[in-house]
């Protein structure tokens with residue numbers, strides 16, 4: 001079964017469509033691997049074998065009846081545990097939601113079901129997606145398949161370790177400041193954050209509503225494109241979802257042509273602060289693009305300097321309000337205080353017990369940032385930075401089709417290395433945050449192994465809002481330049497987890 | 501609870517200038533809620549009109565009800581407001597169990613409508629133009645029921661039940677600018693203003709407009725300043741004033757209470773107060789302080805409402821006739837004197853009279869029925885006049901029978917009683933109760949002869965010119981006919997007999 005679990009989603013879809021393998025066979029192969037290896041990677045918080053197999057069976061029956069629901073019909077998938085599912089608990093990595101089974105499916109989950117993609121399980125994340133390592137998950141950290149002592153990135157480390165460890169052929173992530181792209185970079189996988197509004201957020205447990213976006217985590221750019229096509233589209237339940245379709249990303253990948261491609265290298269994200277091996281990989285990407293005929297220029301985005309500061313005001317502010325609903329009244333944990341259980345005291349005791357340290361830190365930060373007398377200085381200024389970043393990007397995209405940066409400043413760090421240093425942790429997202437602040441699409445594609453530690457590195461591609469197709473085009477070009485050199489996706493070099 | 505000391509009203513008005521401000525919440529009667537598809541339905545079983553969004557479940561999102569925006573714009577237009585090119589929602593953050601998300605989605609810095617005015621006419625005919633600051637959209641909270649305490653309040657309750665059926669019901673909050681110069685009329689102006697708002701939203705059919713159900717709720721701000729003083733006084737906000745009478749009484753009470761404190765050299769605490777209609781006073785609620793920090797910020801889950809000019813103009817076309825213009829038109833059409841018209845208007849009977857006239861009664865007879873006999877009956881039954889079980893059509897039908905001489909006023913009152921008692925249409929009541937004027941002259945003459953036989957001197961008296969002597973005979977005849985005779989005709993017949 002090794003062949004199946006190391007295949008791309010596109011390859012599996014072909015196997016199913018040509019009746020060379022059934023969805024049940026493929027889903028079984030992944031479930032077997034999950035059962036033997038999840039103890040090592042902690043990628044999944046919830047696995048329900050019989051439920052997954054039932055869905056696979058239905059996919060097979062539909063196909064036998066001549067009904068192919070989507071290009072990924074029958075291909076199983078992992079879903080980040082901050083998307084609501086009626087048939088599985090949804091915890092968002094928090095104790096406050098332990099055991100909660102939502103009464104409704106997220107729109108993306110509905111779309112996966114309609115596409116006949118069996119859900120293998122729910123993947124781990126930092127509590128409420130607050131973190132870059134999954135170390136803030138209330139259910140323990142996930143491990144990086146390249147080195148089980150290292151973090152798989154975060155907050156979507158469950159999905160990235162599942163995909164890179166071949167415990168899922170493809171997965172759903174969510175990205176508020178880099179939670180898809182950063183984990184993809186440090187695990188050698190591909191991750192895309194679509195334009196804000198391209199994918200419905202209905203059923204995504206909100207971290208920061210104006211920044212959150214759901215997207216694919218995959219082995220290849222084509223796989224990511226296939227999944228983005230399945231999950232995107234307008235949703236009347238989400239007022240911020242875009243009214244019009246952005247077109248087919250698969251078409252953009254298949255038609256990708258380097259001719260005339262203009263690439264910008266962001267001055268502020270290409271010099272200081274990057275690990276040497278990461279920087280070397282990035283320089284190599286630039287060289288490959290130039291050699292293949294792309295026009296590469298340097299662009300200036302001076303306001304990027306303030307991105308992290310602005311992000312850590314906007315995110316906590318919105319999160320402090322979004323997380324207010326966790327109050328023990330209607331769902332989830334209820335903790336009774338000692339003494340008189342007034343409503344205020346029950347709410348306080350529940351939130352004290354149910355929330356972890358990073359969540360409390362950000363609620364306090366956000367509550368403060370929104371307080372009367374501080375609003376203009378903090379939230380107000382941060383919103384202005386957001387506008388400045390949008391202006392920088394608009395100016396840059398006048399000159400180029402896409403921008404590229406290293407996705408992350410370093411390769412995967414060791415578990416425990418930064419957990420007590422929030423500021424160091426926050427800087428992991430320095431290159432990915434601007435895309436969320438501006439609402440533009442961003443994607444990470446593997447671009448080699450850092451020579452000093454042998455760990456994967458990623459290059460980030462940014463495109464103008466609603467031009468996700470340009471991003472996929474460039475990502476596909478870069479990926480094919482590397483595949484030509486490697487002969488296979490980088491992910492195929494992941495160590496054999498079974499002997500680790 | 502000890503009642504506060506009050507300054508006599510006239511004395512308070514003499515010494516202080518009264519400034520009032522009114523916030524009226526109008527619950528819209530849209531089919532669904534503000535941000536989800538749940539039914540907006542009063543009186544359903546608790547927690548049956550709920551979904552992930554109005555329960556504030558993790559992952560849920562709001563989506564604005566277009567009809568609610570339309571109603572809000574219509575209210576704005578009726579109040580002569582500007583309509584915002586872009587109106588965003590904000591979150592008002594505070595923890596309370598009836599608030600599913602622990603924040604209320606409300607328009608804060610960008611209301612849908614602003615800068616309007618409305619003309620308010622008092623009973624005396626005096627007119628005030630009330631300046632409107634804004635009308636904005638927001639969602640209602642759920643309903644708490646406190647169980648186990650003596651008072652039904654949260655203090656002392658054993659536990660509380662939450663019903664989220666009302667959570668997310670669309671509200672429009674209409675806020676006036678400070679209203680100056682009403683002087684001793686301030687309480688009446690406050691109540692009349694609320695009534696005008698209620699009448700408008702009712703006429704527009706954007707709200708059920710039933711104050712007793714909380715469809716229209718008022719918070720009254722009152723402050724006093726020494727006459728001639730520049731600086732506004734500290735204001736209190738009285739909540740829970742949910743009938744027109746309460747609005748008037750609560751404002752009057754606050755004027756007297758504040759005047760007493762200020763006259764004694766004290767200062768007013770800026771606070772929320774609660775009106776107790778049964779006990780006729782307000783009591784202190786929460787003090788307003790810096791601790792009331794709602795941490796407003798723009799709602800990131802919603803895009804701003806940006807109504808197009810075309811849409812606004814379309815809505816403008818659907819507005820019903822302006823109530824003030826309508827009054828003018830009706831008074832002219834009916835030919836009522838000012839006092840007569842005000843009597844109808846102040847009793848809230850314009851619709852009834854208009855419909856009765858439309859059904860064929862003369863304006864004066866319609867007015868007399870509604871402000872006279874029917875008002876008396878409603879009062880006696882302790883119901884509002886519109887709740888009487890008689891329609892304008894039935895009133896007109898009865899009046900037409902009077903005009904045709906088939907009923908006397910007195911018999912007509914019996915017919916009304918029968919209709920109110922549920923005995924059917926006027927014709928059925930007349931039939932079953934046998935209530936028809938006796939027009940059979942033979943029967944009348946027989947009764948007259950019978951009466952004259954027992955009072956033989958009457959005819960002589962009449963012949964001598966003492967016409968009033970006929971009265972005794974008329975009384976006897978009417979008694980004989982059980983009231984169902986036309987007294988005027990009986991009199992004529994007696995006089996004929998005396999010739």
Ligand SMILES: [Zn+2]
Pocket residue numbers: 533536537538549550551552553554555668
């Ligand atoms: Zn609802």
